[in-house]
Amino acid sequence: MIPEYQDFIQFVRKLYNEPEGPIYLHEPRFRGNEKKYLNECIDSTFVSSVGKFVDLFEQKITEYTGAKYAVAAVNGTAALHISLILSGVQTDDEVITQPLTFIATANAIHYTGAKHVFIDVDKDTLGLSPEKLKHFLKTSTITQSSKSTNQPECINKFTRKRIAACIPMHTFGHPCSIDEIKEICNKYNIPLVEDAAESLGSFYKNQHTGTFGDLGVLSFNGNKTITTGGGGMIITDNPDFAKRARHLTTQAKIPHKWDFVHDEIGYNYRLTNIQAAVGVAQMEQLPDILKSKREIAEKYHDFFKHSSVKFITETKNAQSNYWLNAILLKDRIERDKFLEYTNSKGILTRPVWELMTRLEMFKNCRTGNIENAEWLADRIVNIPSSRI
Numbered sequence: 001m002i003p004e005y006q007d008f009i010q011f012v013r014k015l016y017n018e019p020e021g022p023i024y025l026h027e028p029r030f031r032g033n034e035k036k037y038l039n040e041c042i043d044s045t046f047v048s049s050v051g052k053f054v055d056l057f058e059q060k061i062t063e064y065t066g067a068k069y070a071v072a073a074v075n076g077t078a079a080l081h082i083s084l085i086l087s088g089v090q091t092d093d094e095v096i097t098q099p100l101t102f103i104a105t106a107n108a109i110h111y112t113g114a115k116h117v118f119i120d121v122d123k124d125t126l127g128l129s130p131e132k133l134k135h136f137l138k139t140s141t142i143t144q145s146s147k148s149t150n151q152p153e154c155i156n157k158f159t160r161k162r163i164a165a166c167i168p169m170h171t172f173g174h175p176c177s178i179d180e181i182k183e184i185c186n187k188y189n190i191p192l193v194e195d196a197a198e199s200l201g202s203f204y205k206n207q208h209t210g211t212f213g214d215l216g217v218l219s220f221n222g223n224k225t226i227t228t229g230g231g232g233m234i235i236t237d238n239p240d241f242a243k244r245a246r247h248l249t250t251q252a253k254i255p256h257k258w259d260f261v262h263d264e265i266g267y268n269y270r271l272t273n274i275q276a277a278v279g280v281a282q283m284e285q286l287p288d289i290l291k292s293k294r295e296i297a298e299k300y301h302d303f304f305k306h307s308s309v310k311f312i313t314e315t316k317n318a319q320s321n322y323w324l325n326a327i328l329l330k331d332r333i334e335r336d337k338f339l340e341y342t343n344s345k346g347i348l349t350r351p352v353w354e355l356m357t358r359l360e361m362f363k364n365c366r367t368g369n370i371e372n373a374e375w376l377a378d379r380i381v382n383i384p385s386s387r388i
Contacts, residue, residue: 012384015296037278038274048273084108088164091112194212300383
């Protein structure tokens with residue numbers, strides 16, 4: 001296999017026109033109006049959470065995704081936290097998610113005091129498995145009326161805890177089977193929060209990811225498709241959710257000319273105008289960014305076409321942004337050999353995240369058979385994916 005590894009090194013160096021130096025997994029590119037808009041922002045003196053670029057950034061996200069409302073937050077994790085609060089998640093509730101995810105998903109659930117339920121993923125989408133979700137809900141839950149609202153609730157019949165939300169993730173920008181998941185959640189009266197942090201520019205059946213659920217969350221971290229350095233966005237079609245999201249992310253302060261009155265526990269989660277200025281400039285380049293990333297994915301696909309290594313591609317009905325390109329190796333031994341060799345040659349490949357169920361703080365959470373997630377975790381490697 002070593003000759004094949006050497007060919008890969010040469011291919012990546014040629015792809016990025018970098019004959020010697022390190023090639024990172026995903027670097028930000030600033031080729032538009034970033035500096036111009038930053039200067040405008042600084043000159044205006046509105047550099048914190050109030051300013052025209054915050055409003056403009058939210059507007060551009062709604063226009064692109066088709067969501068009716070967008071609320072900018074300081075990062076994707078904060079946006080997830082607020083989305084769970086808006087969904088009604090409370091202490092000792094249970095929230096369903098997948099074990100193959102970035103830790104922010106699981107951390108946001110913990111912030112609410114809720115308990116995790118980890119359901120397996122599908123091998124093709126890398127996202128939450130509708131069949132595994134359906135099986136869990138059919139065999140492990142009952143529906144009963146809430147004592148406080150008289151509305152039907154999904155209750156875990158073994159723990160007697162309420163299933164308060166479900167968070168599927170669009171892994172590496174590849175859309176999961178979100179329409180099936182939505183149908184199942186609707187049947188069991190479970191609020192749906194989409195972790196679309198990695199999938200700006202991804203569509204499922206011509207609908208943007210993050211717009212299927214009650215709420216969706218995007219991320220603009222430094223390594224994302226577009227970046228604001230840090231930053232996130234809550235997207236929703238629900239005007240009440242949008243209004244309360246703005247309230248909660250600005251310390252729950254009641255608007256007033258001079259008084260400082262707060263009507264509930266709030267959070268300092270609002271995106272700054274400086275960050276939003278960068279985001280506006282990046283959004284202007286999004287079509288070109290996505291075009292470049294698809295071209296990169298196509299080149300990788302062609303390279304691995306006759307190889308024993310499988311390149312992960314978008315599934316039927318899905319249009320991926322190919323945020324992070326990924327391959328599947330034979331097994332964990334082969335994966336680690338590949339990681340060791342490529343990194344030693346300055347090609348900074350990375351394995352997928354450690355499964356949440358293998359982390360100390362989540363290892364005792366409820367989970368079923370997660371054989372697909374375990375199989376994938378032993379084989380996935382992310383390869384350089386920066387825009388050319």
